[in-house]
Amino acid sequence: MKIIASYNIKGGVGKTSTAVNLAFLAASHQHNTLVWDLDPQGASSYYFRVKPKVKGGGKKLISGRRELDGVIKATDFEYLDLLPADFSFRNLDLALDANKKPTQRLKRLLKPLADEYDYVFLDCPPNISLLSEAVFEASEVLLSPIIPTTLSLRTLEQLKKYIKDKQLSHLQLMPFFSMVDNRKKMHKEMMQTVVEKHPEILAASIPYASDIEKMGLERMPLGAFMQKGRSLLAYQSLWTELMEKME
Amino acid sequence: MTEPPLYFELPGSLKGKKFFSKIEKKLLLQITGQHYAIKTFYDTFDWRLYRAGVVAEHIHSKDVSQFNLINRKTGRLLASDSLETAPNFAQQFSSQALKSILLPIMEMRALLQVSHLPLEIYRANILNKDEKTVLRLQLDDYESLSGRIHLLPLRGYGKSLNKVAAVLQSDLSVKPASCSVLPEALQLQGREVKDYSSKFSLKLKPDMRADQAAKLIFKTLLADIKLNEANTITDVDTEFLHDFRVAVRRTRSGLNQIRGALPETAVKKYSEFFAWLGQITSLTRDLDVYLLSYQDYRGVLPIAMQDDLEPLYAFLKEKQIKAQKNLAERLVSAKYQKGLIEWEEFLNKQVSKKAKANQGNLSIKALADQRIWKVYCKLMSEGGVIDDQSPPESLHDLRKTCKKLRYLLEFFQSLYDETEMKTLIKALKGLQTVLGDFQDYEVQENNIKTFSQEMMENHVGGNAILAMGVLIQHLDAKKRDAREHFSDQFAGFANQDIKRIFEKLFFRKKV
Ligand SMILES: Nc1ncnc2c1ncn2[C@@H]1O[C@H](COP(=O)(O)OP(=O)(O)OP(=O)(O)O)[C@@H](O)[C@H]1O
Ligand SMILES: [Mg+2]
Numbered sequence: 001m002k003i004i005a006s007y008n009i010k011g012g013v014g015k016t017s018t019a020v021n022l023a024f025l026a027a028s029h030q031h032n033t034l035v036w037d038l039d040p041q042g043a044s045s046y047y048f049r050v051k052p053k054v055k056g057g058g059k060k061l062i063s064g065r066r067e068l069d070g071v072i073k074a075t076d077f078e079y080l081d082l083l084p085a086d087f088s089f090r091n092l093d094l095a096l097d098a099n100k101k102p103t104q105r106l107k108r109l110l111k112p113l114a115d116e117y118d119y120v121f122l123d124c125p126p127n128i129s130l131l132s133e134a135v136f137e138a139s140e141v142l143l144s145p146i147i148p149t150t151l152s153l154r155t156l157e158q159l160k161k162y163i164k165d166k167q168l169s170h171l172q173l174m175p176f177f178s179m180v181d182n183r184k185k186m187h188k189e190m191m192q193t194v195v196e197k198h199p200e201i202l203a204a205s206i207p208y209a210s211d212i213e214k215m216g217l218e219r220m221p222l223g224a225f226m227q228k229g230r231s232l233l234a235y236q237s238l239w240t241e242l243m244e245k246m247e
Numbered sequence: 248m249t250e251p252p253l254y255f256e257l258p259g260s261l262k263g264k265k266f267f268s269k270i271e272k273k274l275l276l277q278i279t280g281q282h283y284a285i286k287t288f289y290d291t292f293d294w295r296l297y298r299a300g301v302v303a304e305h306i307h308s309k310d311v312s313q314f315n316l317i318n319r320k321t322g323r324l325l326a327s328d329s330l331e332t333a334p335n336f337a338q339q340f341s342s343q344a345l346k347s348i349l350l351p352i353m354e355m356r357a358l359l360q361v362s363h364l365p366l367e368i369y370r371a372n373i374l375n376k377d378e379k380t381v382l383r384l385q386l387d388d389y390e391s392l393s394g395r396i397h398l399l400p401l402r403g404y405g406k407s408l409n410k411v412a413a414v415l416q417s418d419l420s421v422k423p424a425s426c427s428v429l430p431e432a433l434q435l436q437g438r439e440v441k442d443y444s445s446k447f448s449l450k451l452k453p454d455m456r457a458d459q460a461a462k463l464i465f466k467t468l469l470a471d472i473k474l475n476e477a478n479t480i481t482d483v484d485t486e487f488l489h490d491f492r493v494a495v496r497r498t499r500s501g502l503n504q505i506r507g508a509l510p511e512t513a514v515k516k517y518s519e520f521f522a523w524l525g526q527i528t529s530l531t532r533d534l535d536v537y538l539l540s541y542q543d544y545r546g547v548l549p550i551a552m553q554d555d556l557e558p559l560y561a562f563l564k565e566k567q568i569k570a571q572k573n574l575a576e577r578l579v580s581a582k583y584q585k586g587l588i589e590w591e592e593f594l595n596k597q598v599s600k601k602a603k604a605n606q607g608n609l610s611i612k613a614l615a616d617q618r619i620w621k622v623y624c625k626l627m628s629e630g631g632v633i634d635d636q637s638p639p640e641s642l643h644d645l646r647k648t649c650k651k652l653r654y655l656l657e658f659f660q661s662l663y664d665e666t667e668m669k670t671l672i673k674a675l676k677g678l679q680t681v682l683g684d685f686q687d688y689e690v691q692e693n694n695i696k697t698f699s700q701e702m703m704e705n706h707v708g709g710n711a712i713l714a715m716g717v718l719i720q721h722l723d724a725k726k727r728d729a730r731e732h733f734s735d736q737f738a739g740f741a742n743q744d745i746k747r748i749f750e751k752l753f754f755r756k757k758v
Pocket of ligand 1: 016125
């Protein structure tokens with residue numbers, strides 16, 4: 001079981017879109033896949049039309065009094081399941097903190113699912129918190145969407161420093177460009193200079209595209225309502241590169 | 248809470264589209280697929296899969312062709328593979344998952360088509376108000392049987408399953424059903440599952456006249472002969488010939504054992520006929536056994552020598568093909584057909600008011616008591632004098648006596664207490680196994696010696712002969728093993744508990 005976090009300190013950069021579409025691709029290759037919607041906003045639950053509700057809320061789930069296994073919902077797609085969000089997830093930091101070794105918590109909770117799933121995608125809320133620390137501890141890969149702007153560059157540097165300081169050596173950071181607008185000269189230039197400084201940035205990038213926005217209307221992953229297109233291809237190359245780079 | 252049923256049977260009048268238009272009034276539904284298909288059920292001739300709780304079905308449609316193994320009780324899919332046609336034997340399946348389930352169950356038996364059903368398969372999703380799928384549903388709309396619904400629950404949507412199961416039963420008067428339509432499909436052909444078994448089974452009434460009962464026993468055996476005949480001729484698998492021969496042997500033994508009940512001329516005539524049948528079928532069976540044992544033969548050799556044995560396989564296979572061809576010709580010959588028809592006519596003839604033969608007027612129970620007791624005593628005295636020095640022939644004779652007793656116990660099983668009879672048969676079986684092994688290993692050892700001589704004359708390479716030498720040594724060791732186990736096995740059979748049951752069931756004081 002490989003655990004992949006879709007994470008960035010910043011909001012609205014494409015974390016959820018990435019988790020949902022890559023999970024859909026994994027499942028379409030017949031890998032048993034789970035998306036865990038850790039964001040109280042419940043965006044990925046929304047895309048799969050699953051009610052953002054967990055009986056007993058985040059507290060019971062994190063404490064282990066309610067097992068993840070009993071909360072999982074099948075999506076409309078074969079091989080793809082979802083652990084829905086709950087509004088109480090806004091207090092996940094508190095729930096974590098109530099346990100011993102809070103940063104090891106997610107890892108421990110996911111362990112019993114190891115035989116059942118090949119891939120677990122963690123759709124994370126933005127910001128650095130106890131939850132994100134627990135996510136980093138649990139994950140093998142940190143996929144981080146980056147909009148090619150000066151500001152995002154700073155957050156990437158922040159993130160790298162954080163990983164170094166916390167000595168999270170098991171974690172493979174895989175940043176990639178998201179919402180890339182090819183018409184913007186600024187984006188192109190930024191991407192070139194940034195890649196020189198940060199060679200770990202993936203070659204695959206996700207373009208800014210109205211198809212991706214349309215997911216909100218369709219309430220499905222891209223591949224479920226489109227057969228082909230630039231955006232779909234972009235997610236496919238992201239998936240392929242992720243598979244190649246993953247240790 | 249109890250789990251709701253997942254399989255339902257539609258009322259006969261509720262066909263495909265009509266079902267959906269009815270259910271659409273109650274539930275939000277989306278039909279996702281519809282296609283025509285043919286479902287073919289498979290099993291071995293003796294229903295090994297069904298008896299093991301497995302249903303094998305092949306679904307053939309324009310786009311897919313799939314072979315599935317299903318748990319008969321739960322409907323769970325055990326293994327599946329897309330296959331254009333199903334192969335005949337378990338080891339011919341390329342899917343490991345299928346093979347590993349089928350091989351231990353089927354062993355050497357061939358997979359036969361049991362029934363074909365044309366049907367229309369509909370797939371549908373039940374949706375909630377967010378148009379999220381909460382349950383999947385399949386309707387198998389058979390042309391000649393009532394439709395079947397299969398609910399496929401989705402994880403985390405147990406409530407929806409309960410709700411739909413309730414709606415089906417209350418609003419559509421659909422009834423829970425078993426997961427496979429195999430029994431109903433067979434009914435259409437006037438057949439039923441497990442309609443063949445190689446075990447002898449016949450219910451006799453104790454006071455039935457002996458000559459009448461004898462004819463019933465022979466009729467049962469004749470039915471087995473006829474059931475196995477066609478597939479013996481075409482060599483579908485080795486066990487048709489095996490069962491054919493067992494029925495012939497039982498008939499011969501019966502003719503000999505209960506001869507007093509039937510007219511002497513008839514007994515003489517048909518004994519000769521069945522002796523001939525036994526004789527013309529024996530070579531093919533022997534070669535079948537060698538070929539079936541071939542993998543075991545390889546296994547006893549050091550790995551480096553195993554491939555050296557291949558010429559033996561080729562040699563045996565060639566002989567088997569010839570022998571089988573001969574046998575097939577004999578089984579369509581006039582002699583065979585005439586003999587069998589006359590036998591059948593003889594069995595069908597009403598017995599006369601007063602039996603012609605001297606024991607024919609006895610009740611079958613009285614005759615059975617007499618015969619079984621006599622053969623049991625014979626077995627005990629033959630076996631009792633065998634010690635470690637006794638020649639092999641004495642064990643071979645005892646083996647024959649055991650077989651006689653075994654057939655008698657099986658013929659007359661229904662006349663006695665079931666559990667006591669089972670105990671006796673089980674005890675006898677242990678003894679028979681040891682004696683059978685002793686004889687088989689000896690015969691195999693001798694025959695492989697003969698084969699190796701023949702092969703040498705055909706200039707087969709020295710390595711094969713060497714490998715066969717190792718094999719002969721192994722068979723000889725096994726033979727001696729069996730010989731050593733004999734006295735223990737016989738003691739197990741000769742014990743007081745078994746003796747008391749024999750006495751209680753069969754011994755009658757002369758009046
Ligand atoms: N490549 C893209 N092109 C166009 N729109 C996009 C793209 N990726 C995401 N969006 C849109 O941007 C919005 C934010 O995307 P998304 O929810 O994936 O980001 P996020 O990082 O998960 O946000 P949050 O921090 O709120 O969880 C959504 O409305 C989404 O449809
Ligand atoms: Mg999000």
